[in-house]
Amino acid sequence: MMKTRTEAIRAAARTLLEEGRVDAVIGYVQGTIPLRAQPFVAYTPEECDRFIWSSFCGGNLASIASGRTDRVAVVAQGCVSRNLNGLVHENRIQRENLYIIGVPCIGMLDQRKVEAKLFGRNIEFLKRDPEEDLGEIVVGGCNAMGECYEEVIKRRDVKRDNCYTCMHRNPVGADTVVVEPVSETAGGDINAVATPWMRFDADRRWEEFAKNFEDCIRCYACRDVCPLCYCTTCFVDESNPQWCGKTQDSADVQTFHILRAFHCAGRCTDCGACESACPQGIKMRRLTSMLEKDVRTLWGHEPGMDSTTKPPLSTYRPDDPEDHFK
Amino acid sequence: MKEIELYEPRIVAFFCHWCSYGAADLAGVSRMEYPASFRAVRIPCTGRMSPKFILHALRQGADGIWVSGCHPGDCHYGTGNYHSRRRLELLKNMLDYIGIEEGRIHFSWISSAEAEKFQQMAIRVVEAVRGLGPNTRLVKSVCSNCIPPVPTCDTMHECYEPLEEIPGAPRPNGSCCGGNGL
Numbered sequence: 179m180m181k182t183r184t185e186a187i188r189a190a191a192r193t194l195l196e197e198g199r200v201d202a203v204i205g206y207v208q209g210t211i212p213l214r215a216q217p218f219v220a221y222t223p224e225e226c227d228r229f230i231w232s233s234f235c236g237g238n239l240a241s242i243a244s245g246r247t248d249r250v251a252v253v254a255q256g257c258v259s260r261n262l263n264g265l266v267h268e269n270r271i272q273r274e275n276l277y278i279i280g281v282p283c284i285g286m287l288d289q290r291k292v293e294a295k296l297f298g299r300n301i302e303f304l305k306r307d308p309e310e311d312l313g314e315i316v317v318g319g320c321n322a323m324g325e326c327y328e329e330v331i332k333r334r335d336v337k338r339d340n341c342y343t344c345m346h347r348n349p350v351g352a353d354t355v356v357v358e359p360v361s362e363t364a365g366g367d368i369n370a371v372a373t374p375w376m377r378f379d380a381d382r383r384w385e386e387f388a389k390n391f392e393d394c395i396r397c398y399a400c401r402d403v404c405p406l407c408y409c410t411t412c413f414v415d416e417s418n419p420q421w422c423g424k425t426q427d428s429a430d431v432q433t434f435h436i437l438r439a440f441h442c443a444g445r446c447t448d449c450g451a452c453e454s455a456c457p458q459g460i461k462m463r464r465l466t467s468m469l470e471k472d473v474r475t476l477w478g479h480e481p482g483m484d485s486t487t488k489p490p491l492s493t494y495r496p497d498d499p500e501d502h503f504k
Numbered sequence: 505m506k507e508i509e510l511y512e513p514r515i516v517a518f519f520c521h522w523c524s525y526g527a528a529d530l531a532g533v534s535r536m537e538y539p540a541s542f543r544a545v546r547i548p549c550t551g552r553m554s555p556k557f558i559l560h561a562l563r564q565g566a567d568g569i570w571v572s573g574c575h576p577g578d579c580h581y582g583t584g585n586y587h588s589r590r591r592l593e594l595l596k597n598m599l600d601y602i603g604i605e606e607g608r609i610h611f612s613w614i615s616s617a618e619a620e621k622f623q624q625m626a627i628r629v630v631e632a633v634r635g636l637g638p639n640t641r642l643v644k645s646v647c648s649n650c651i652p653p654v655p656t657c658d659t660m661h662e663c664y665e666p667l668e669e670i671p672g673a674p675r676p677n678g679s680c681c682g683g684n685g686l
Contacts, residue, residue: 375601384603384641413556421556429644433559436598440555443594465598472597477590491594494586496576502596503589504612504625 179208180309183231183281186356187253190279191226194251200277202246204239205229205253212304212317213289217242229253233287233307233315236338236454240405244270252276255283257340257449259349260482261405264445267485270408280352282360284311285333285341286450290459292317292336296329308333311360340450340463343368350483368448372471374464387432393458394431396424400452400462406442413437439465444473444490447482513568513633514651515542516561520550520573522580526616527572531626534619538626541634542570543651549573551584555595558609562642564650568608568633572625575613585613604641607632 191203206215207228215235219242220226231253240261243252250271254262259278266273292315293301302319305328315336318328343366348359375383398414401407414422414434422437423430439462446466453463473479476499479490519525525546531538547553550573558569571592579585596609610629614622 373601375603380600380603380605382603383601387602419560421560423644427645429563429642432602432642433563436559436602437555440595440598465602468601469594469598472594476593491587491590494583494590496586498586498589498593500576500589500593502593502609502611504610504628 179304180231180233180307182309183357184229187231187279187281188226188229190354190356191220191229191251191253192223194277194279195220195223195226199249200251201248203229203251203253203279204242205279206231206235206237206239208232209234212301213287213292231281232304233285233333234289234304236286236288236451237403238405238449238451240265241403241408241451243276244405244408246271247275249275250277251279253279253281254349254352255281256344256346256348256350257283257447258405259352260346260447261449263351263482263485264447264489265405267487267489273485278349278352278354280349280355282349282355282357283341283344283347284309284360285337285344285347285364286454287315287333287336287341288338288454291338292331295331295336299327299329311364337364338450338454339461340448340453340467342366343371344448345480346483351485368467369471369474372467387464388428390461390464391431391435392428394435394460395458396426396431396434397457399455399457400460401438403451403455404442405449405451406445407438413441435462435465438462439469442466443469444477444479445481446470511634511637512653513541513630513636513638514566514653515568515570515629515633516566516651517542517544517570517572517629518547518550518553518557519544520585521546521548523574523578523616524572524612524614524622527614527618527622530616530619531622536619536623538623539630541630542568542626549579549581549584550588550592551579551581553588553592555591558595558599559642562604562639563644564647565639565643566651567636567639568610568629570610570612570625570629572612572614572622575615578615604639605636607636608639 194200203220205218207218208230209216213234215232217237217239238258239252240258243250244265259280262278265271300319301317304317306316313333314330316328316330320326342364344364348362375386422433473490477490553571561569573585576585592611599609600606612625
């Protein structure tokens, strides 16, 4: 738990609810297991004391705010605030009903990477969670024999993939920012790593693509956690015509992931919630980051930087590039 | 000894009602020859094109896709093809990225007066896909033959019944129009 941020969030949330400026505050509370934070909606000032901010707030609270008609405040780091801007543009939430509690973010950690460093040892607690980008976390636990351990892990070794290349760590368009801003980018170059398969030939690219998604169990966690996915009937649930079969057939799984990524094109803020939510550790950002790179190079668009710009696929310019058209 | 068979690809072609579908018609009434390996699907506008259609065709076993519509600026509905241009550009880049060969997916702008461009494009698409061979990627396993193969024949008689065997059909050597290549 990050102390300064946690206390600032609690104070901001409590003030908002006490003054009656919002009906609910959406934030994170400690999950039932270590290295997890779960979303929580607080309706009373007392409930605000449960809020936390840690290195494992890897979901996306914009998806919980999406579609709400009451006045809500949302605890948002850079990516989530951009998603909220996008949702305001898409009329999923009215800006006057929304209050953004901005949290400058130093990058979230990937609990899988932490687990991999511990070689199967049981994690029972997160002892230290510093508020410096290059700090070290301390995790520990005991086994059934009563043998305990503590391990010091460098934050920069276990960050989530998307947090290495984050372009906007400070909230965009926030109503209040609870701590001092951090450096705007995380340092990594997203354009250099967005298309890792591009250097291969077509056969190898297909192999990599098929391998990447072969473990998918079609639980749709990536879809459910994503703030961009709010269709009343998702294309995977449509039965007539059935665009995507419901089986584990590789063609069905691949169709799902292609279309899911494509539906997010030009709107994805690279928040990484899909990968964090996936129980199988599938890297679906391989597709979305490729699409977003294309969106940047073809049409110079960066999603969610304000709530007025149209997403690139719902607008056009007469002189758009058309390399594939003859 | 087995002869090497010429592979006939199965191509699903989506033509805009106002332009490319008209070009296909004009090419037909102008007696222009072009390969018969594609199934034309008429869509109201290329703006109607969804990535689902292209993926669905591939899933059903199509070897190639061809989408054709009005030139930008000439859309019957004003801006449909401008929107589809962005969408299809992005989709093709993506399919290319995941390893669907570049030559399987083709897009073109053909107005209803450009029968010759239609003919050239048809040949180009079919030959490009023929060169790549059957598509195995993204094809649903239970659906290897959902799109029936194109009948291949050197002469009409191999594919179709001779006219004289159909009752009521005009005889080739009849009084009206027979025999001399008319």
